[in-house]
Each structure stands twice: as structure tokens, then as C-alpha cells.
Amino acid sequence: MKIVAKRTAGLTDARLHYCPGCLHGVAHRIIGEAMEELSIIDRTIGIAPVGCAVFAYNFFSCDMIQVPHGRAPAVATGIRRARPDCVVFTYQGDGDLAAIGTAETVHAANRNENISVFFINNAVYGMTGGQMAPTTLANMKATTAPYGRDVEDTGGPMRVCELLASLEKPYFITRVSLLSPKDILKAKKAVKRALAGNMEKKGFHFVEMISTCPTNWGMEPLKARQWARESMIPVFPLGVFKDREAEEKEAAS
Amino acid sequence: MTEKILMKGNEAVAEAAIRAGCRHYFAYPITPQSELIEYMAKKMPKVGGTFLQAESEVAAINMVLGAAACGVRTMTSSSSPGISLKQEGISYIAASRLPAVIVNVQRGGPGLGNIAPMQCDYFQATRGGGHGDYYTPVLSPSTVQEFADMAPLAFEIAERYRTPVLILADGMLGQMMEPVVFPESYPPQRDPSDWALGCHKDRKENHIINTLFIDPNLLDSKTRILFEVYEEIKKNEVRFETYNLESRPKILVASTGTAARVVKSAIDALKEQGVEMGLFRPITLWPFPYDALHQAAAGVDKVITVELNMGQMEQDVRLALNGLCPTEFVGKAGGLVFTPEELADILRKKAS
């Protein structure tokens, strides 16, 4: 009998606690598969954020630490300086990474810290019950923006990839989505490239993944994906925003 | 090699930390501790260590959290306002049971205050400081030599009990120069391979460091384990010094750090005037030497607490005495420091 699909060794047997239709599980799976395929599970250290993914320390089958809200890139900096031969990744939501942890994100990128940052953009604070995030769209409703986000008052949705790409040093910055099987395959490629880049000590790899939050958006999972495609992708276009490897190749040719 | 070197306190503690094997230091500049961060910037690259100027004290303490989680000797330093910012991280380090050393070269507060020496972070240091049910051992130096000696001691305590340890100095000790002798050997580092990240002897299971315990029963038992460790620390690590108790003084002065130095000079001056007073100087502020102070105060008429603040350690002194005798408080705020003559005068008046 040929095995065509199985659990990845990059994840533990623990049952994911995420809501039905949530894409955190998909993001976990592609990171787990990438670790397995690169044979780095035993030399990877993962960092769980404060947010829906706080229990990630139960799910990834590598050494894990759960850290204060927003501080994952700073903790990752300390880890990777102490264990330069380990592969270090953070896994963060938009509140964690782009609100309370903005400074840590920007400065880790600016230092080109040799870490991978996996950024799950679901346009809301999931864990605390659907409050407004820095990535919440204009006029989108959230429990702390009950009349819809007023961009004149609260600012517009933050495009983190574009912000970070203006820095000189970060090695690789990309935005992918988890909205269809094809997108997921692309996302996995980006994740694998990031972890492989860390193995080669190339520096800061940032993979933003456009995701959904059916529970807090109040939508069926498929409807949520449809909505994300129609409403989020135009605001958060997919693509590669910085690729120093490509820049260097081009400069050399 | 018992060579005496003239150094500022900030430099001496940095040098001692490096000699003790600290190779990962993260901090953000602030007066009056900047010589410490600058010394580390100069020396760490020469010994193959990591010096990193963080984007904030918040980031610095979280870098320490990361390095500590990997089981290496790691340290940060700052002064009062910066230490406030580190408190969230210190709470996580305590909850994660990680060894790390934090130096606070205290300055005037509250708010931006000033850059003069004060002892106004005593409450913050000795009552956990951040959120949650925890303590950190606190070491209070009163000479540059003692400040330097506390670096290896802090690492030793930190590793023995897997806890953050705070060295609570002040701007005076940070800035003043005194001769320092560095010991030839330092406590060896404990093997962290049964808990640290990326560090396994034979890998049976992953190392997971976590402070989230949704189930109240689990958090209760985790907290109880923490407090069992605190009981051990209280049993083994209480440190204090007494001075001039052999004269059987009727007045006992309780004071720590820089203030205690001035008290010693005042006691010497009073002795020449025929007035005897004793000094009780807590060296660990947590655990506070409650029993030792109670015993030292047996038979005295009163205990006077002298601090460079509006009265913080004074509360621990009263807890120690538990009504044994009357107490008084002498303090200065604003970063003002007593002169020995001035203090001798105040103490003599309180004695009569």
C-alpha cells in the first residue's frame, strides 16, 4: 500500500484547538512539513506568540518557547545569538506583530536577524474576541470598531511587508495567502525558502500569510475565504517585496 | 594576579560579569549606567561574546529571555525608568524559571526624575516588580568591590534556583571609582541540558518553555513550586553585615547600599564624640534578613532606618522588628545624599 498523505513529523499528535475553518492549522501544517523536508526539526526553535496561536508550543514538534505579547522577534534575537546553529522562527498574529510588537518587528528586520517570521494576517484580534487590528480594513466591523473602522480616526490597514521592504538589510519579504490549495502550495514554498535561508544564515525572512477568522468575522469558512479574496487581497497584494538573493544575482550579471 | 585596578562601579560589574562567563549582554543606554553598556560594547567583541544595543529596554529584556532560555549566562542593565520597562520581561523570566542577571543603577524618580543616585526602586525590586505572584533575589552592594563581586554571585544564585537575580546599585556606586580585585576563579556554569532550548544531551523529548496555564489548578501548583524554591532561597541566601555591634549600642541604624556607607562614616564620627551606634546592613534585600535584624535589635532602644528615599526599606525593618522597639526614619529624596557630618548630627539628635 502506498501512503499518499500522512501527518507531518513537524507537528505533534496534539489536537489543534483552532475554530472550525480557521487557517492557523494550515499554516502550522506547512511549517511542520517544511521543517520535516529540510530535516531540521531537531535543530529548530519555535516561538509561540500571545494570540490564538499561543498554544503553538503544543503543536510544533521542535523546541518551543511561549513569550510576551509582541516580543517574539526580540526573544528570537536572544535565542539565535545564543544558538547560532539553530533555525529560529516566530509565529505571530497581526496584533502581536504589527501593533504591540511593531518596534521589535521593525528592528529585528533592520538588523537582518537570522530568523524566520511567519505572520498570520487575519485582519482582527482573534484570541481576545474580534477587536480591531492594525490590519483591519476600512469600514470593516470589529468589536472595538462597532461602526466599522474609521480610517480618518484610527488609520488605515498597515501593510507590513511594504513597510519592512523599505529597509536596506532584510533578506526576504513576501506575502502569500492560505485561501486556496494553489495558494497554500505557494505559501509552503515561501515558508521552506525562509527556513532554508536561515539554515544558510542569510538573515531575516518574513512570510506574511493572508488568513481568515470565520468566527470573529461571523462568516462560514468558505464565505470567509471568498471575502478575503475579494476584500483583503486588493489591500494586501500578494508578491515578493524584497529578495536580496535576486538583487545580488542581478547585480552580478 | 591579585592586582588592584581602579575602576568605576559600572565598569567593574561589567568586567566581573565577563570574567564570570557572561557572553550575551543586551541593553539600552541610560544615565547613570551608560559606562556599563559602553564597557560591554568595547569588551564583548574581544572575548567572542554578543553585545547588542536593543531598540528599547523592553526588547533588551526579551533578548535576555531568549538567551536565558538557551541556558547561557546572560545579563542586561539599566537605570530606574528602563527597569520599569523591563518588568513584563522579568515576570516572564521568573515564571519560565530561567536564570538571568539584571543590574539596576538607580537614579532619581518618579517620572524622568533625575540622574542623581537614589534608592527609590526598593519596593519595585523587592516585591517582584512586574505582574504576578513572584519574587526575584535582590543584591545590594555598598562598595565598588562588592558591586563587582555580585556579578558572579548573581549568576550562581540565578542558576542554582533558576530565577532572575537583580543587582540593585545606584548612581553613586555606578559612577565612583575604587580599587577592585578580581578573583582568579569563578563559579562554573550549571549544565542546562535538561531544560534549555537547542541544548539536549540525549534527545528524548523537546524542551518547551511556557508560562501559560489556563487550568487554575495547574497554575496554582506551578506557583507553589515557585514558592518552594523561594523558601530554599530564604534558607540559604540571606546576607547582611553588622558594624559596631560589639560596642553594645542602644541605637541601631538599618541602612543599605550607598546610604549604609555614609552611615558607617557617621557611626565612626559619633564614636569619637562618645556616642555608640550600630549598623545593620541588609545585603540581600529579598530575601530580607528579617530574623537577623530582629536578633540584632534585641536590647536596643530604637532602630533608625536611613535611606535615600522617602521610606521604603523602613517597612521591611518594621516587619522584622514586629513591635520589638520603636523605629524612626531618616531619608532624602531628589537624589540628595547625606554628608557623614550631616548624618552624624541628625543621628545624634535622634539618640538624645
Ligand SMILES: Cc1ncc(C[n+]2csc(CCOP(=O)(O)OP(=O)(O)O)c2C)c(N)n1
Ligand atoms: C501585554 C498584553 N496585552 C494584551 C494582551 C491581550 N491579548 C491577548 S491576544 C491579543 C491579540 C491577539 O491578536 P493577533 O495578534 O492578531 O492574533 P490572533 O489571535 O488573531 O491569532 C491581545 C490583545 C496580552 N495577553 N498581553
